[in-house]
Amino acid sequence: MNEIAIHMKLFGTFRKFGDVLDFTVPAGSTASFVKKMMSNILSGGESSLVFDSVLADDNAVLPDTHVFKTDARLSILPPVCGG
Amino acid sequence: MTETIYVSVSANPLDLQAAYDFVTDPEHGAVDVFVGAVRDHHEGQSVSGITYDVHEELAEKIFLKICREAQKKWDGIHIYMSHYKGQLDIGGISVIIAVSSAHRAESFEACRYIIEELKKRAPVWKQEHYEHGPSEWLPGHSLREAVGG
Numbered sequence: 001m002n003e004i005a006i007h008m009k010l011f012g013t014f015r016k017f018g019d020v021l022d023f024t025v026p027a028g029s030t031a032s033f034v035k036k037m038m039s040n041i042l043s044g045g046e047s048s049l050v051f052d053s054v055l056a057d058d059n060a061v062l063p064d065t066h067v068f069k070t071d072a073r074l075s076i077l078p079p080v081c082g083g
Numbered sequence: 084m085t086e087t088i089y090v091s092v093s094a095n096p097l098d099l100q101a102a103y104d105f106v107t108d109p110e111h112g113a114v115d116v117f118v119g120a121v122r123d124h125h126e127g128q129s130v131s132g133i134t135y136d137v138h139e140e141l142a143e144k145i146f147l148k149i150c151r152e153a154q155k156k157w158d159g160i161h162i163y164m165s166h167y168k169g170q171l172d173i174g175g176i177s178v179i180i181a182v183s184s185a186h187r188a189e190s191f192e193a194c195r196y197i198i199e200e201l202k203k204r205a206p207v208w209k210q211e212h213y214e215h216g217p218s219e220w221l222p223g224h225s226l227r228e229a230v231g232g
Contacts, residue, residue: 078220
């Protein structure tokens with residue numbers, strides 16, 4: 001199966017891992033699967049934080065069911081607290 | 084056509100006068116302004132400042148969506164909404180929301196609606212810095228609800 005490249009920008013508490021993460025997933029992966037891959041990469045017991053976070057592009061927050069067929073530039077958004 | 088919504092994320096100091104000037108209108112008899120500022124304590128700890136992290140492109144789109152929702156609820160209001168990005172000391176202004184309307188009730192209610200929605204939906208994060216101890220990212224609202232997760 002073809003692999004696609006994920007370029008993930010990190011925000012908030014994820015900044016402790018850097019500003020971006022680059023990794024690959026199989027084409028056709030869901031956002032939920034991409035988050036699981038991130039949990040595996042962030043070997044710091046962050047699985048519950050990743051679960052509570054969402055993926056987004058520069059236009060919208062994406063549901064966990066969203067399917068990625070091609071390379072994607074994304075962000076992972078932990079729980080928000082602006083104001 | 085006159086613009087009635089202004090939204091921004093800014094790394095420059097937020098400007099109260101600009102907010103007032105944008106929303107004021109001869110037909111409007113009320114202007115309500117909410118200002119968020121950095122306070123010096125949180126849950127028993129002395130705070131020395133806050134760093135605001137913001138997904139700028141998405142935040143401005145969500146700000147605009149919230150403002151359009153408010154204009155549907157309160158017809159005719161003008162809205163200015165700006166959030167700071169970067170580090171602020173105590174007393175620094177983190178957010179300004181100004182709303183004008185013909186009468187005071189709509190501007191009060193809309194201003195409250197906008198700040199509450201911002202807190203729940205906007206991709207903004209706070210890292211508090213303490214007088215004693217390491218800095219911490221604050222917990223918040225998961226956006227999973229926004230996409231039915």
